[in-house]
Structures are given as structure tokens and as C-alpha cells.
Amino acid sequence: MKWARMSTKRQLDEGIPGYRREAGSQSGHYTAHRHDRGVITEVDIRQLVDFHFPLNGPEPDLQTRMHVTCALLCWFAFLRFDDLARVLVHYDLLHITPGVGAEIILWKSKTDQRGEGQTASVGFRGDHYCPMTRLEELLTKGQYVRLPKQEAVEGRYVSVEDVGPLLRRVTTSQTGVPSLVQRTAPLSAPIPPLPYRTFLGHLRRLFVEAGLSPRFGTHSLRSGGVTAAVNNGADRSLVQKLGRWKSADVFEQHYVKDSDAARGRVTALSINTAQ
Structure with missing residues (x-):
């Protein structure tokens, strides 16, 4: 089954649920491809990176680099x-x-409404x-x-400026050079993160360009990363801990999508063929 080419805007507005562009297709055709409730798979992540960070190809612009990197963090760090x-x-x-990983201190999150602080982590793959x-x-x-x-205040050094979030606005100079709109800001007016709808719009455009839904x-990134980790053998309780899920029921019912292979192994092991 194939779909005729649509403009990027129409793809973004209407979407083609359950379909993806054929790998290597120059005609923009889409073929049937199941995505379990919008879960981004390992194949999708590889396709996204390969398209926007081609080996021996041109480097992505700063905005693309930022958005794909943030997508990877959402996928790998849940x-x-x-x-x-x-x-x-x-x-x-x-x-x-370097060469090990990163710890990300989240000063507040959905499961940390008191602002006590939580830690997300991501490892090094190489x-x-x-x-x-x-x-x-x-x-x-x-x-x-x-x-x-920093400046000395009452005998101790304190920060006097904000260095901001990872995800922020990018601008392009008249000479075509992209850069961060703000690199630092006063503490009284800190650098804001990119709004959700702006980030999502840019991210979906990158998905479409890479031939994804x-x-x-x-x-889709958080759920896809969790699903891949569990289906590839990661300890479920550790994944739940790293993803900061307080409820095992929510974690299992709404985030982990067992693969066909995993379900098949359960069926195969239901009867001991050695008897």
C-alpha cells in the first residue's frame, strides 16, 4: 500500500498514523508500518540520527543538533x-x-512536586x-x-547570573551563523526553556524529514526508550527506578510495550518440550 506525496505542512497537520516513508525512497511514498500507540522504536531512533547526523556528511545546524540531542536524552534517560x-x-x-555518562539534577518534576530534587542519568555508548x-x-x-x-557577597562567592536550560531558542545572524539567543541572563530574568509546542513542532518536522511518522x-520517546530497554533485557525494577515511576502499575500498563518476540517467548515457554 502506498500513499501519494504530501507537503510537509499537510503531513504535520494530518499525519499518516501507522505508516512511514519507505527507506531510501526518493518518491516520498509511505508503507504500512505498525507503531504501538506511537512508540518510537530502536529502528526509528537510528533512522532519526542517521538522517540528521549522516556519517561523512554535512553537520546539522544548531537547532537541529539541539532537538535531536534532546530527543535522544528523552529516549535514553526516560x-x-x-x-x-x-x-x-x-x-x-x-x-x-567523559566516557562514562551524565547525572542530570532535576529541581522539580511530575513526581517531585515539592521540588526536593531528583536525578536522571544517561550512560555512554561510544x-x-x-x-x-x-x-x-x-x-x-x-x-x-x-x-x-560569581561575586563575593558577605564573605562568600555567589552566582550573579543564570546560564539557563539546555533547550532554548536559537537565532541566525545575517551571515547565516546560528547561535543561542541568550547565553547568560540576570538572575531576576532567567533564560526560559523552549515552549512545548515550539519544541514539538520543530521535532515533528525533523521526524518527517527523516521519514518517520x-x-x-x-x-513517544519516553515510552519507546523504556520499551526498548525492557525488551532488550534491562531489569524492569531498575528501569522503573531510573525513569522515576512511583507506581509499578502505571509503569507496566502505560509505558512498557512488550515486543512480539517477548510475547512469543512466553508462549514457547508455557509447555516444557523436554518432557
Whole structure:
């Protein structure tokens, strides 16, 4: 089954649920492809990165680099958008250990309404799809400031500026050079994160360009990362802990989508063929 080419705007407005563009297709045709409730699979993540970060190809612009990197963080670190918007680049709140991983201090999240602070983590893979590699590249190429200016106040040094979130607005100069709109800001007017609808619109455009469904959203990333981790053998209780789910019922019923292979193994093991 094939669908005629549609404009990017129409794809974004209407979407083609359950279909994706044929790999390598130059005609823009779509073929039937099941996505379990909008879950972004390993194949989808690879396709997204391969398209926007082609090996031996041109480097992506800063906005594309930022959005794909944030998508990888949502997928690998099981982040909600609310979590992503609270990923701050301050050295004390984003701990990066090269070649090992990163700890992300979330000052408030859906399951931390008192603002006591939670920690999300992401590890190092060392391959083309490594979220740590993309994160470190983004911080460098975006020229983020991670240590705010400090001044002595009553005998101790305190920060006097905000260095802001990872996800923020990008502008392009008259010469075509992209850069962050703000690198630092006064503490009285901190740098705002990119709004959800703006991020989602940009992200879906990147999905469409890579031949993925325009119906995917930020929840598709979190659910897809969890599903892939569990189906590839990660300990379910550890995944639940790292994803900061307080309820095992919510975790199992609404986020983990067991693969066909996993369900098949259950059926195969139901009868002991050795008897």
C-alpha cells in the first residue's frame, strides 16, 4: 500500500498514523508500518540520527543538533518534556563524566512536586547513537556557558547570573551563523526553556524529514526508550527506578510495550518440550 506525496505542512497537520516513508525512497511514498500507540522504536531512533547526523556528511545546524540531542536524552534517560525543560546546563546540575555518562539534577518534576530534587542519568555508548557524544558536542558547538559569573557577597562567592536550560531558542545572524539567543541572563530574568509546542513542532518536522511518522511526540520517546530497554533485557525494577515511576502499575500498563518476540517467548515457554 502506498500513499501519494504530501507537503510537509499537510503531513504535520494530518499525519499518516501507522505508516512511514519507505527507506531510501526518493518518491516520498509511505508503507504500512505498525507503531504501538506511537512508540518510537530502536529502528526509528537510528533512522532519526542517521538522517540528521549522516556519517561523512554535512553537520546539522544548531537547532537541529539541539532537538535531536534532546530527543535522544528523552529516549535514553526516560525524560518527560517537563523534565527536559528543567535540564539546566549549570556545572553543578549537569554532571558529565567523559566516557562514562551524565547525572542530570532535576529541581522539580511530575513526581517531585515539592521540588526536593531528583536525578536522571544517561550512560555512554561510544557509537553513532550515543546520547553523551551528542550532548557534549551540543554544549561545545552551541558555546553554552556552564559556570556563571560569581561575586563575593558577605564573605562568600555567589552566582550573579543564570546560564539557563539546555533547550532554548536559537537565532541566525545575517551571515547565516546560528547561535543561542541568550547565553547568560540576570538572575531576576532567567533564560526560559523552549515552549512545548515550539519544541514539538520543530521535532515533528525533523521526524518527517527523516521519514518517520509526524504523529510522534515527546511521550513517544519516553515510552519507546523504556520499551526498548525492557525488551532488550534491562531489569524492569531498575528501569522503573531510573525513569522515576512511583507506581509499578502505571509503569507496566502505560509505558512498557512488550515486543512480539517477548510475547512469543512466553508462549514457547508455557509447555516444557523436554518432557
